[in-house]
Amino acid sequence: xxxxxxxxxxxxxxxxxxxxxxxxxxxxxxxxxxxxxxxxxxxxxxxxxxxxxxxxxxxxxxxxxxxxxxxxxxxxxxxxxxxxxxxxxxxxxxxxxxxxxxxxxxxxxxxxxxxxxxxxxxxxxxxxxxxxxxxxxxxxxxxxxxxxxxxxxxxxxxxxxxxxxxxxxxxxxxxxxxxxxxxxxxxxxxxxxxxxxxxxxxxxxxxxxxxxxxxxxxxxxxxxxxxxxxxxxxxxxxxxxxxxxxxxxxxxxxxxxxxxxxxxxxxxxxxxxxxxxxxxxxxxxxxxxxxxxxxxxxxxxxxxxxxxxxxxxxxxxxxxxxxxxxxxxxxxxx
Amino acid sequence: xxxxxxxxxxxxxxxxxxxxxxxxxxxxxxxxxxxxxxxxxxxxxxxxxxxxxxxxxxxxxxxxxxxxxxxxxxxxxxxxxxxxxxxxxxxxxxxxxxxxxxxxxxxxxxxxxxxxxxxxxxxxxxxxxxxxxxxxxxxxxxxxxxxxxxxxxxxxxxxxxxxxxxxxxxxxxxxxxxxxxxxxxxxxxxxxxxxxxxxxxxxxxxxxxxxxxxxxxxxxxxxxxxxxxxxxxxxxxxxxxxxxxxxxxxxxxxxxxxxxxxxxxxxxxxxxxxxxxxxxxxxxxxxxxxxxxxxxxxxxxxxxxxxxxxxxxxxxxxxxxxxxxxxxxxxxxx
DNA sequence: CTGAAAGCGCTTACAG
DNA sequence: CTGAAAGCGCTTACAG
Numbered sequence: 156x157x158x159x160x161x162x163x164x165x166x167x168x169x170x171x172x173x174x175x176x177x178x179x180x181x182x183x184x185x186x187x188x189x190x191x192x193x194x195x196x197x198x199x200x201x202x203x204x205x206x207x208x209x210x211x212x213x214x215x216x217x218x219x220x221x222x223x224x225x226x227x228x229x230x231x232x233x234x235x236x237x238x239x240x241x242x243x244x245x246x247x248x249x250x251x252x253x254x255x256x257x258x259x260x261x262x263x264x265x266x267x268x269x270x271x272x273x274x275x276x277x278x279x280x281x282x283x284x285x286x287x288x289x290x291x292x293x294x295x296x297x298x299x300x301x302x303x304x305x306x307x308x309x310x311x312x313x314x315x316x317x318x319x320x321x322x323x324x325x326x327x328x329x330x331x332x333x334x335x336x337x338x339x340x341x342x343x344x345x346x347x348x349x350x351x352x353x354x355x356x357x358x359x360x361x362x363x364x365x366x367x368x369x370x371x372x373x374x375x376x377x378x379x380x381x382x383x384x385x386x387x388x389x390x391x392x393x394x395x396x397x398x399x400x401x402x403x404x405x406x407x408x409x410x411x412x413x414x415x416x417x418x419x420x421x422x423x424x425x426x427x428x429x430x431x432x433x434x435x436x437x438x439x440x441x442x443x444x445x446x447x448x449x450x451x452x453x454x455x456x457x458x459x460x461x462x463x464x465x466x467x468x469x470x471x472x473x474x475x476x477x478x479x480x481x482x483x484x485x486x487x488x489x
Numbered sequence: 490x491x492x493x494x495x496x497x498x499x500x501x502x503x504x505x506x507x508x509x510x511x512x513x514x515x516x517x518x519x520x521x522x523x524x525x526x527x528x529x530x531x532x533x534x535x536x537x538x539x540x541x542x543x544x545x546x547x548x549x550x551x552x553x554x555x556x557x558x559x560x561x562x563x564x565x566x567x568x569x570x571x572x573x574x575x576x577x578x579x580x581x582x583x584x585x586x587x588x589x590x591x592x593x594x595x596x597x598x599x600x601x602x603x604x605x606x607x608x609x610x611x612x613x614x615x616x617x618x619x620x621x622x623x624x625x626x627x628x629x630x631x632x633x634x635x636x637x638x639x640x641x642x643x644x645x646x647x648x649x650x651x652x653x654x655x656x657x658x659x660x661x662x663x664x665x666x667x668x669x670x671x672x673x674x675x676x677x678x679x680x681x682x683x684x685x686x687x688x689x690x691x692x693x694x695x696x697x698x699x700x701x702x703x704x705x706x707x708x709x710x711x712x713x714x715x716x717x718x719x720x721x722x723x724x725x726x727x728x729x730x731x732x733x734x735x736x737x738x739x740x741x742x743x744x745x746x747x748x749x750x751x752x753x754x755x756x757x758x759x760x761x762x763x764x765x766x767x768x769x770x771x772x773x774x775x776x777x778x779x780x781x782x783x784x785x786x787x788x789x790x791x792x793x794x795x796x797x798x799x800x801x802x803x804x805x806x807x808x809x810x811x812x813x814x815x816x817x818x819x820x821x822x823x
Numbered sequence: 824c825t826g827a828a829a830g831c832g833c834t835t836a837c838a839g
Numbered sequence: 840c841t842g843a844a845a846g847c848g849c850t851t852a853c854a855g
Binding site: 503504505506507510522541543544545546547 | 824825826827828830831832833
């Protein structure tokens with residue numbers, strides 16, 4: 156059985172209240188009783204029961220994190236950022252993986268409510284209305300990562316449209332005119348549809364025609380990028396550059412291009428999105444849009460902390476800038 | 490304010506005890522009161538306060554996970570496995586990142602004790618005596634992942650010596666006689682020293698001489714593999730094959746080899762360790778030893794669950810087998 | 824089948 | 840400066 160306040164109180168011949176105050180550093184004890192209590196606590200190897208404290212204080216100092224897949228390096232990095240700041244502020248992190256399934260998401264929101272977490276970071280696959288409703292109704296301070304919200308819930312994003320625009324614009328400025336895109340699934344609003352939109356916008360602004368055949372849809376994974384590129388390579392008129400909505404698809408594209416006997420970037424330039432580790436592993440190394448993954452997590456947790464503290468958020472929707480990282484997979488045309 | 494048992498009891502005109510029993514499905518209530526209580530609970534939108542329940546039951550249904558770096562894909566995958574099984578068994582996961590620092594490790598062990606977690610999965614960088622002592626003294630059921638322990642603490646591993654042996658043996662059977670190794674830091678007993686040991690053992694068993702100059706120490710990251718390979722390439726007599734103790738270093742080695750104008754695997758074969766995503770991103774794709782990362786996590790959690798349930802563990806130390814995955818970076822000699 | 828009571832281990836006004 | 844008491848929201852013998 157663990158040592159409790161009562162044990163210390165008994166041994167010190169004082170009340171539990173006094174022990175509690177001393178141990179919490181509330182400065183209303185004579186240094187005499189103080190020292191005695193501290194000494195006994197140490198002797199007995201006392202450590203507080205945080206469950207009891209949470210119940211009494213109505214605060215758990217736990218943040219709940221809902222994510223679709225922990226093992227996904229992107230989420231893992233964001234989580235790393237959340238954890239870093241949470242730990243700094245004295246919070247622990249409960250992590251739940253939903254596999255992007257709405258039912259699981261709702262289940263975990265319920266569990267987190269029961270666990271009385273002080274806040275929630277939500278970054279599961281999509282953001283179904285049901286989840287958003289549950290989050291709002293939970294009245295638990297919540298920050299949403301990378302998902303558009305309809306309610307007042309605060310959220311943090313990257314500007315998928317603008318950053319994609321940046322990538323394509325870079326290709327255009329390199330002299331490319333026939334630029335293909337390997338997009339994500341368009342049902343994915345942010346990383347799918349918005350990145351495609353950025354591509355379209357850039358083409359439009361630079362008076363380049365949008366051609367259906369130059370857009371192939373993948374699922375963000377390497378193999379889908381490979382297949383998408385094979386399709387593009389079967390076109391009568393090849394593109395001179397490809398914008399992939401993820402590094403993995405970009406790497407897949409490079410593989411397909413090389414397999415077809417063409418060279419990157421001499422024959423076709425490829426640009427990715429994410430700056431994940433694989434963008435450095437491939438050959439040539441992939442030019443890409445670097446997402447501030449860790450900062451997304453950090454900032455999410457900082458926003459959450461403010462809300463928990465009752466502070467006003469200056470902005471309920473924050474966009475973090477990405478960085479164009481130029482490597483060997485892109486080349487000026489001519 | 491959230492709805493409590495008391496609210497339901499009052500509205501239903503029964504005692505809290507009865508409400509508690511009904512809500513917990515303890516079958517000693519007339520279906521009449523039962524239905525009434527359930528109905529009211531639903532109306533009021535009641536959900537239990539798990540903190541109070543934890544205090545009363547002396548169980549939190551929380552598992553604490555101590556890891557050095559969440560963002561590391563290897564750990565992220567293991568965590569994914571732990572989470573999967575934990576969730577299945579009705580446990581939540583608190584995750585703490587230590588950066589591999591002993592001080593942080595001790596701090597988190599303390600926090601987890603205070604949070605009264607039902608069990609701990611420990612997979613931080615090393616396993617300092619102080620940590621092991623703290624874990625043992627905490628009396629919290631604990632499973633250690635990938636770290637040798639001195640105490641009775643249960644642990645789960647891969648056989649680093651044997652699996653490395655397997656990798657090197659494969660190269661030998663391909664006809665290679667001059668095989669270099671890019672090892673991890675030897676202060677890292679398991680992934681560092683033991684993998685080197687497996688290399689040495691294989692050489693010895695096949696009557697190949699061990700040559701100091703063929704061993705270069707890296708830090709498991711890509712850049713260190715590149716540098717290590719550059720050193721190897723400056724040898725008068727080049728190796729025909731290289732065993733890297735991590736995929737990242739293997740990829741770095743490939744880059745260095747290609748940069749020097751040589752080919753993989755025609756001139757030099759390379760084999761890695763881990764089967765991480767980057768082993769598929771590089772060119773050629775890397776032959777490697779595939780670690781059962783997710784299963785390590787799953788099994789750790791299953792062991793932990795048994796301990797929590799008070800069951801006997803058949804084996805306190807479990808080794809999970811790895812798989813030799815043959816890809817394009819290795820080639821038969823001649 | 825149901826209720827009153829004690830308990831889990833803390834915190835925190837309130838008195839003194 | 841310190842203690843008695845109530846409270847946080849549950850669970851669980853024990854009686855009836």
